[in-house]
Amino acid sequence: MSQIQEFEKVLSSSDTSVAAFDEHGKSLVKRAQHFLHSTPAAVPLIVLVLSIIIFGIAIGGRFFSSYTLTLILQQIAIVGILGAAQTLVILTAGIDLSIGVIMVISAVIMGNCAITYGMPTILAVVVGL
DSSP, X not given: OOSOXXXXXXXXXXXXXXXXXXXXXXXXXXXXXXXXXXXXXXHHHHHHHHHHHHHHHHHGGGTTSHHHHXXXXXXXXXXXXXXXXXXXXXXXXXXXXXXXXXXXHHXXXXXXXXXXXXXXXXXXXXXXX
């Protein structure tokens, strides 16, 4: 088994240098495009920052008030909890995208029990869960 096979001879005599690309002549747009393609997580961050800046300018100082920021955090609490749970499900390779459907069905059951049947709120929440 100590004989050198044919492909090993070819590999030992082949060129091992790494390809080099000329990046000096790239325009700003090409560099930005390369950055966005190589780092796809930067796109949502850029959109978020631009949205905050646009809403901050459009609404003025009211957007950054404690009341508005508290209201935004209260409104995204449910979606954030469900998103964290869905992330854990996806990371453990148990790809199950039905969590949104379950949330909607639970909300419909809770609302139906509270409005149609006149159940107390606590009991409607327990039934929906």
